[in-house]
Amino acid sequence: MIQAAVIVPPSMDPRLVYDREANAGYGIVHPAGRISYPPLVSAEVVSMLQGYGYSVKVLDLSRVAPYEGLQRIKNLPPVAVAAVNTSLASWWNDTIFASSLRKYHPSIKIIAFGNGLTLMPARYRHDIQPYDSVAWGYPLGSLPHILTDSITCSLVGCERLQTPPNWGAFCLDEYSFLSIESSSGCHFGCEWCPYPVVQGEYVRLKDMRLLKTELTTIAEHASKGTILQFRDPLFPCSRERMEAIFSLISLVLPAHIAVGVETRVEYLDEDVIRDASEAGIRNINLGIESGDPFMLSATKPGIGSMMDAVTYLQRANRVMQDCLEYGIRPFAMFLLGLPGESEQSLQATVDFAKSLPDEIGRQASLFIPIPGTKIYKKLGSLADSALSSVLRGRRRAGDPIAGVCDVSIQTLADAKEQIDSPGNPRSAIPK
Ligand code: SF4
Numbered sequence: 190m191i192q193a194a195v196i197v198p199p200s201m202d203p204r205l206v207y208d209r210e211a212n213a214g215y216g217i218v219h220p221a222g223r224i225s226y227p228p229l230v231s232a233e234v235v236s237m238l239q240g241y242g243y244s245v246k247v248l249d250l251s252r253v254a255p256y257e258g259l260q261r262i263k264n265l266p267p268v269a270v271a272a273v274n275t276s277l278a279s280w281w282n283d284t285i286f287a288s289s290l291r292k293y294h295p296s297i298k299i300i301a302f303g304n305g306l307t308l309m310p311a312r313y314r315h316d317i318q319p320y321d322s323v324a325w326g327y328p329l330g331s332l333p334h335i336l337t338d339s340i341t342c343s344l345v346g347c348e349r350l351q352t353p354p355n356w357g358a359f360c361l362d363e364y365s366f367l368s369i370e371s372s373s374g375c376h377f378g379c380e381w382c383p384y385p386v387v388q389g390e391y392v393r394l395k396d397m398r399l400l401k402t403e404l405t406t407i408a409e410h411a412s413k414g415t416i417l418q419f420r421d422p423l424f425p426c427s428r429e430r431m432e433a434i435f436s437l438i439s440l441v442l443p444a445h446i447a448v449g450v451e452t453r454v455e456y457l458d459e460d461v462i463r464d465a466s467e468a469g470i471r472n473i474n475l476g477i478e479s480g481d482p483f484m485l486s487a488t489k490p491g492i493g494s495m496m497d498a499v500t501y502l503q504r505a506n507r508v509m510q511d512c513l514e515y516g517i518r519p520f521a522m523f524l525l526g527l528p529g530e531s532e533q534s535l536q537a538t539v540d541f542a543k544s545l546p547d548e549i550g551r552q553a554s555l556f557i558p559i560p561g562t563k564i565y566k567k568l569g570s571l572a573d574s575a576l577s578s579v580l581r582g583r584r585r586a587g588d589p590i591a592g593v594c595d596v597s598i599q600t601l602a603d604a605k606e607q608i609d610s611p612g613n614p615r616s617a618i619p620k
Pocket residue numbers: 375376377378379382383384385422423453476
């Protein structure tokens with residue numbers, strides 16, 4: 190049996206934590222101590238390698254100190270292949286780590302993988318040292334080719350795994366919440382969003398038997414008080430499907446696992462919210478994006494006019510009130526600093542957010558251009574030089590870029606501080 194290792198690298202700067210799953214796999218950098226996603230793509234890769242007959246050792250070093258991480262790879266037992274989970278946000282950090290892996294084990298075949306590597310523009314792909322290969326596309330489609338052909342692969346857009354991710358290989362009780370996907374893809378095409386780029390614009394549904402097996406594994410491994418977050422870009426995609434998933438949740442998950450979902454305001458009404466509550470859903474993340482009707486009508490697909498935007502904000506208010514009445518905590522998520530943002534539109538968003546009752550969680554993110562998205566292309570060299578700096582470790586992936594809109598970065602940061610729920614122990618899980 191061939192020996193392989195699946196490795197999630199540590200942060201080489203102990204003040205930071207890298208979340209490689211956020212932003213559809215582009216990743217994000219947080220100050221240490223923030224919540225991070227459990228590595229779903231790594232769990233899928235473990236499952237895939239085992240399906241191909243590999244014996245797999247898992248090293249999830251994402252929360253260990255850099256020195257300990259390096260010691261652990263120094264003592265790695267002999268393996269033929271090391272698959273390293275990376276992302277664009279953590280590319281520089283993970284390259285430094287993989288260089289040490291190469292130094293300690295010169296003959297191992299080292300492969301980089303991560304869903305968001307699809308977003309790496311082609312001109313950056315020539316320099317892959319110290320990796321032997323990089324799975325640019327979805328690793329579940331590209332890794333088998335790399336393993337058999339010794340090539341750097343560019344296969345993209347494959348379907349997700351047809352066996353459940355191997356969560357049992359990870360210490361799930363070290364994560365404050367778990368994640369699951371019951372579907373992938375989104376047809377809304379928001380200009381800033383990487384999900385349609387990475388996952389495609391057509392929605393694909395996971396087979397219900399596969400979902401049941403995955404939920405059962407999570408029920409076995411999750412500790413009390415765990416939050417299980419459905420990370421489908423669109424949940425639910427239809428009433429029928431939603432009811433089937435709610436039945437499954439009621440059947441398989443114990444009451445001590447709280448379930449969260451993320452969806453659009455338009456998909457919710459009182460009936461749906463009541464059913465969600467009865468199924469055990471305890472939080473719903475809603476991408477409100479802006480409290481300013483002009484910004485909404487200019488940037489949010491499905492909102493064609495200022496009047497639509499006003500109606501949308503009223504509906505968002507009603508939906509969040511209904512959630513509270515049925516025992517679900519809504520999280521309103523805002524995006525600040527898109528092109529077109531002005532001091533007036535920013536203030537409208539702050540006012541809208543602050544008008545929400547305290548029980549409603551609030552989280553604002555500062556816009557960053559992600560490669561492959563429509564806005565990234567529009568911003569041209571401004572966005573590209575920012576990405577270049579991220580890949581060379583000269584700036585943090587989540588830092589906003591000056592000059593995208595008419596508002597200064599300091600003003601955006603001040604607005605974010607006003608919007609974010611004060612002392613919120615668990616702010617909305619980042620997308
Ligand atoms: S609806 Fe959500 S997931 Fe879909 S494109 Fe817009 S922001 Fe992205």
